[in-house]
Amino acid sequence: MKTKRYHHYKDAALIRHAIDSCPDGILVAAMDGRPILANQAINEISLQLTGSTVMNAQEFWNQVEEHALQPFADTAEGGVLACLVDGRVWQFTRRSLTIHQTEVYQYDAAEVTELYRYQKELRASNARTQRLHERQRDLMKEIVQNNLEKEALQAKMHIHDEIGQALILTRNALETKESPMEMDNLYSMWENLIRDMENAAVSKNVKVSDPEEELKQVAAMIGCRVRFSGRQPRERKALLLLYAGIREALTNAVRHAGADELLVEIKESGSFYEVSIGSNGTRPVESTVREGRGLGGLRKRIESEGGEMNVRVSGSVVLELKIPRGENTEG
Amino acid sequence: MVNVLIVEDSRVSRESFERQLSAAENYFVAATLENAANAVIACMRNNIDLVLMDICTADDESGLVAAAKIKAQHPKIRVIMMTSMPEVSFLRKAKESGCDGFWYKEESQLSLVEACDLVMAGEFPWPKETPPVMIRLARSDEFTDRELDVIRELALGRRYEEIAASLYVSTNTVKYHIKNVLQKTGFHSAIQLVAEVVEKRLVLPKY
Numbered sequence: 001m002k003t004k005r006y007h008h009y010k011d012a013a014l015i016r017h018a019i020d021s022c023p024d025g026i027l028v029a030a031m032d033g034r035p036i037l038a039n040q041a042i043n044e045i046s047l048q049l050t051g052s053t054v055m056n057a058q059e060f061w062n063q064v065e066e067h068a069l070q071p072f073a074d075t076a077e078g079g080v081l082a083c084l085v086d087g088r089v090w091q092f093t094r095r096s097l098t099i100h101q102t103e104v105y106q107y108d109a110a111e112v113t114e115l116y117r118y119q120k121e122l123r124a125s126n127a128r129t130q131r132l133h134e135r136q137r138d139l140m141k142e143i144v145q146n147n148l149e150k151e152a153l154q155a156k157m158h159i160h161d162e163i164g165q166a167l168i169l170t171r172n173a174l175e176t177k178e179s180p181m182e183m184d185n186l187y188s189m190w191e192n193l194i195r196d197m198e199n200a201a202v203s204k205n206v207k208v209s210d211p212e213e214e215l216k217q218v219a220a221m222i223g224c225r226v227r228f229s230g231r232q233p234r235e236r237k238a239l240l241l242l243y244a245g246i247r248e249a250l251t252n253a254v255r256h257a258g259a260d261e262l263l264v265e266i267k268e269s270g271s272f273y274e275v276s277i278g279s280n281g282t283r284p285v286e287s288t289v290r291e292g293r294g295l296g297g298l299r300k301r302i303e304s305e306g307g308e309m310n311v312r313v314s315g316s317v318v319l320e321l322k323i324p325r326g327e328n329t330e331g
Numbered sequence: 332m333v334n335v336l337i338v339e340d341s342r343v344s345r346e347s348f349e350r351q352l353s354a355a356e357n358y359f360v361a362a363t364l365e366n367a368a369n370a371v372i373a374c375m376r377n378n379i380d381l382v383l384m385d386i387c388t389a390d391d392e393s394g395l396v397a398a399a400k401i402k403a404q405h406p407k408i409r410v411i412m413m414t415s416m417p418e419v420s421f422l423r424k425a426k427e428s429g430c431d432g433f434w435y436k437e438e439s440q441l442s443l444v445e446a447c448d449l450v451m452a453g454e455f456p457w458p459k460e461t462p463p464v465m466i467r468l469a470r471s472d473e474f475t476d477r478e479l480d481v482i483r484e485l486a487l488g489r490r491y492e493e494i495a496a497s498l499y500v501s502t503n504t505v506k507y508h509i510k511n512v513l514q515k516t517g518f519h520s521a522i523q524l525v526a527e528v529v530e531k532r533l534v535l536p537k538y
Contacts, residue, residue: 133488133490136488136522136525137488139522139526143526143529143530146530159343192350211366211389211390214364214365214366214369214389215369217362217364217369218362218364218369218370218372218373219372221362221372221373221376221377222372222373222375222376222377223376240390240391243390244368247368247369247371247372250372251371251372251375254375255375
C-alpha cells in the first residue's frame, strides 16, 4: 500500500516536473478562476503581471488584456500579445475544455519576442515603402507639370528667335530698299509675330482651360444651347466630371431626342454636388435607357471617383449625377 | 473646300496652324478647340472633312480616344494625329484608331499643309518609327516592347507585384526587365529611370 502511494506520488512529481520544464506557460483553471494547474513559466509571467503567482485565472487574464499590444496581422485566431517587464513578448490564448463533465479554461502562453520584433520591423519597413511610393507618385505629377511649363517656355523662346530674325530682315529691307512684294511679306511676318506675342503674353503659366466656354461653343455648333442653374464646382476634378456628364447628355439629347436646349442644375449637398441634366427634347423615348459605351463609360468614371449616376426617364431623359466635392485643386 | 477642325491645347500652336491653313486656298478652318472630347461632339454636324488632332489636349483628354470615336462614327472624316512627344505607343495607337495621318510637329519633313494635302489625297506616308530620344546612355529604340511595357507601368507608380499582375508575368521577370533597362541606360534606380523617360516624354501613360 505504501509502495503504491509512493509510486503515485513519484508519477505526479514527474508530471509536475515535465510541465514545469515546458518553456510555454500552461494554466488550467475552473470557470470561477480558481487555478487547478499552473506551471512555472505561467507563474513567472503572473509574477511580472500581477506581482504574485496565479491566484485567480480571471484576474490573470484581465491583466494580460490590459497589457495587450497591437496584434500581428496574421494572428487571426484571436491570441493576445503582451509585453512583460523584462521586455519579452508573449502570445496568450484561452480556450474552454470539458474534463470529466466539468468545464474548465486552459490558458497557454508562448514566447514570440523575436517574431514580434521582426513583425514590427516589417511593419515599419512597409510604412517607409508606402511613404516612398507616395513621394514617387507626387514626383511623377510634378515632372509632368514641369514638362508642360517647359513646353510653354519653348514656345516663347521660339517667338523670341522669330523676332530676332524679323529684325534682321527688316534692317536689310530698309538698307537695300526691297521690292514692294517682299515688303508685303515682311509686313505680314510682323503681323503674325505680334499675334503670337499677344498669345504668349497671356500664357505666362500653363493655361487652365475654361470648359464652360468651349462646351457652349461645341453645343452651338450642333444647334443646342446649354443653360446652367446653380454654382459650378470649384474643385477641378469635380468640374471635369461634371463636364464629362454634360457632354454625354448633350450628345444623347441632340442625337436621340432632337433637343435644342440642355438645362444643367447643380446643387451642393454635404460632401457632394447633386447634378441634374435634362433637355427640351420632344422625340419619344423608351421607358428605360440602355447604357451603351458612352453612358457605361461615364458611370464607370463617376463611380471610380466615389460618385453615383442615375438615368431617369420622365417624358424625356434626365441624367442625375452625384459628384464628390473632394479637395480643392482649382487652378 | 476642305472643312477643318483643329484640336490643340497650346494657344500659340493652335493659332499658328489656323494661320497656315487659312493661307492655303483649299482649306477652311471651321473651328478650333482645346479639348479632344469636345471634338467628337463638333463632328456630329458641321460637315467636317478633316480633323487635326493633338494627342495630349486640355483637361487630360486623349486625342487618340477622341479620334477613335470620330472614326467609328464618321469613317469619311479624315483625322491627322499631331504630337511633339516621342511617346513610343502613340504611332501604334493612332493606327489602331483608324487615323489617316500622323504628323510630328517638330520632326516631320512635311509642312502641315503638305501633310493635309497628302492625307486628303489618300497618299500620306505613315511614319515608320517614332523619333528616337536618348535615355541617358541608351537610345529609346534599344528597348524591347516588354521593357517599354514595364517602364510604362513604373511611370504609373506601380509596385513590382502590381506590374507583374498587370503584365501577367512573375515578379522576378519584372525585376529582370528593370535590371536590363538600368544596365542599358546606366541608371542606378528605377525612379531615376522613370524621371528621365517622363521628362523626355518617351512614356506618357495617361494617353
